[in-house]
Amino acid sequence: MLTTDPCILVIFGASGDLASRKLVPAMYEMHVAGQLHPSTVILGVSRTQKSDDAWRDELKSWVERQVKKFDAAKYAEFARRLFYFAGDAVKRECYPPLEARLAELAEEKGTRGNLLFFLSVAESLYEPIVERIDEAGLVVEGKRWCSIDPSTRSWQRIIVEKPFGHDAASAASLNRALGRAFEEEAIYRIDHYLGKELVQSMLVLRFGNSIFEPVWNWQYIDHVQITAAETVSVGQRTAFYDETGAIRDMIQSHLFQVLAFVAMEPPSLYTPENVRAEKIKIIDSISVPTADEVATHCALGQFASDGKEGAYHELAGVAQGSTTETYAAIKVHFDNWRWAGTPFYIRTGKKLAQKRTEVVVQFKPPAANLFRKVAGFGNETPNRLVIEIAPKERFNLRFEVKVPGFGLRGANVDMQLDYADHFKAEPVEAYGPLIVDAMRGDQTLFKHRVEVEGAWNAVMPFLDARSAAARAGIRANYAVGSWGPAAADELLARDGRAWRNEP
Ligand SMILES: NC(=O)c1ccc[n+]([C@@H]2O[C@H](COP(=O)([O-])OP(=O)(O)OC[C@H]3O[C@@H](n4cnc5c(N)ncnc54)[C@H](OP(=O)(O)O)[C@@H]3O)[C@@H](O)[C@H]2O)c1
Known part of the structure; x- marks a missing residue:
């Protein structure tokens, strides 16, 4: 088993939703799985006294x-790792007592001065x-990565949760602020999508086999679809959502990470x-659309x-006259040799037909159709790889076979x-393994500063004034339980394609 250093995980925002619902339960799972160093403790920081x-x-x-x-006994064991500190983390006077508490815990538990901050x-x-x-x-480590014996x-490391900025300029400002305090090697921009098994498995599928990469x-490949559909509404924090929207909330962050792994x-x-x-x-x-292209590249x-x-x-x-999108579909092209001319369609939305996160890789038809004169032979392009990320974890590879019996008839199978059937493994909360990676100093599944700013630059035309035409008339333009507005179907239909909406 891989080892982790002992440390104090300092969660700012300890009594909040993310900490309570995701982070601490994920740490419990990591404790039960034996992934935490025996000396590691968690110090929650919030203003509320407790x-x-x-x-x-x-x-x-x-x-x-x-x-x-x-398991109640395991929780009792885990709870001994939990400590709380009441303080306003924005105020300077919070820090001398916080530092004293950290020093006390370090001494008592033997965490060797290692600190992992989590901004929640x-x-x-x-x-x-x-x-x-x-x-x-x-932060005392200095340039640890290049010291003689790291x-x-x-x-001292820091995990930063999305939203990572609100636009390209604010993301750059946050990166500069982080960079003044921490080395890039100590900054862990977390994206829990990268903690998902099937997202990581995509790299193994592509690069651990010889049969996919030559045709990738x-x-x-005709085109790729990336879908993250939700059946739920925008939740309690409507005002927050109204300033965010589907592109910021899902595409710029999570779905661009999935996109990167596919492409x-x-x-x-x-x-x-x-x-x-x-x-x-x-x-x-990523080819950033011009102002003229925005309306035809998104719905x-x-x-x-x-x-x-x-x-x-x-x-x-929700602000009066709000044009914030609860559904977004965008078309992405890459200016590179591998993907010239192959579009990637990305869609996400609230209150859609089904909860589903997946990648569809649609291959081109065979170079010549020698069955074209055989009656009953389908004209559908068969080869398609569907990578279901959630709620099911499955790979589906579609191809054409002969239907048994007399005569020649083809069928897509x-x-x-x-994953659940084959590996009999229970999925764990994605945050757990990622936080443990940060404790190990492994940044593979975290975002680099340049990547975050690049992702913002690529979506900005869909967010700023250039998207005004696409936003006109979006009010109530799709039915609850549908697959989104008609414009999203048109986005693909214009290219002679259609979304995979089948269950
Ligand atoms: N919830 C999610 O599922 C989720 C998912 C992705 C990203 N995020 C992001 O993660 C962050 C946290 O989200 P959340 O949903 O947990 O928010 P939240 O429920 O509002 O919790 C915020 C926490 O911050 C504490 N806090 C506020 N001001 C503070 C201060 N000055 N010093 C110390 N603590 C302070 C609050 O507790 P006190 O009032 O006691 O101080 C509370 O514990 C946000 O940036 C959010 O956008 C959340």
Whole structure:
């Protein structure tokens, strides 16, 4: 088993939704799986006053609710790793007592001065908290990565959650603020999509086999679809969503990471540096649409009322005349040799027909159809690889075979690998293995500064004034339980293609 260094995981925003619902339950799973160093502890920081025990009790019900297999004895063991510190992390006076508490825990538990900060607070607090951490002198490692023996130096790292900026300029500003306090090697921009098994498996499928890579290019692939469909609405924080929208919330962040894994070149070796270098390159080669192209490269929508909930524009918290999209489909082209002319269509939305995250790789038809004169032979292009990321974890490869019996008739069939059936493994919360990677110093599945800024640059035309035409008339333009607005179907129909909407 891989080992992790002992450390204190300092979660800013300890009493918030993300910490309670995801981070701490994920750490419980990592504890049960033996992935945490015995000395590692978690210090939650929020303004609300509470004792260590009160926090442990509060979290118990969250962990019970969130994990598949809860064990009270194991929780009691895990709870001994949990500590709480009440303080306003934006204020300077918070830091001397926080530093003292960290030193006390380090001494008592033997965490060797290693600190892993996790910013689980509102985005507006990221920069001030990073500044305070820096001013307080909590980051002492310096250029650890190039020191003579990095293993003998303590480390201080920081995990930053999305939203990573609101646009290209704010992302660059946050990167500069982080860079003033931490080395790039110590900054872990987390994306829980990269913690998903099937997303990681995509790299193994592509580069661990010899049969896919030779056809993984414009010559054989007609197009790629990436879908992240949700059946739920925008949630409690409508005002927050109204400032965000589907492109920021899903496409710029998670789906571009999936896109990078589908489209990137093979790294020379599976190392953090090599994988990240290829991701940077592929994001950088996205062809940014011109102002004239924006309307034909995207389809945006807002859900209508379903009788139970109002239409998006009627919800409390949504600004009057809001043109924020609850549905977005965009067409992406790469300016590179592998993908010249092959479009990637990315779509996501709320209140759609089905909860589904998947990648569809549609291959081109065979070079010549020798069955064209055989009656009953389908004209469909058969070869398609569907990678289902959630809620099912499956690979489906479709090809054409002869139907048994007299005469020659063809049929499309699917060969399927279902992860749950085959590996009998329970999926774990994606945050857990990623946080453990940060404890190990492995940045493979985290985003580099350049990649984040590149992803913002690529979506900005769909977000700023250039998208005005695509936003006109989006109010209630798709029915709840549908696959989105008609414009999304037209986006593909114009290219002679259609979305995979079948169950
Ligand atoms: N929730 C999710 O599933 C999710 C998913 C992806 C990304 N995110 C992002 O993750 C971050 C946290 O989200 P959330 O949903 O957990 O937010 P939240 O429920 O509003 O929690 C925010 C937390 O920050 C604490 N806090 C606020 N001001 C503070 C300060 N000055 N010093 C110390 N603590 C402070 C709050 O507790 P006190 O009031 O006690 O201080 C609370 O614990 C946000 O940036 C969000 O966009 C969340």
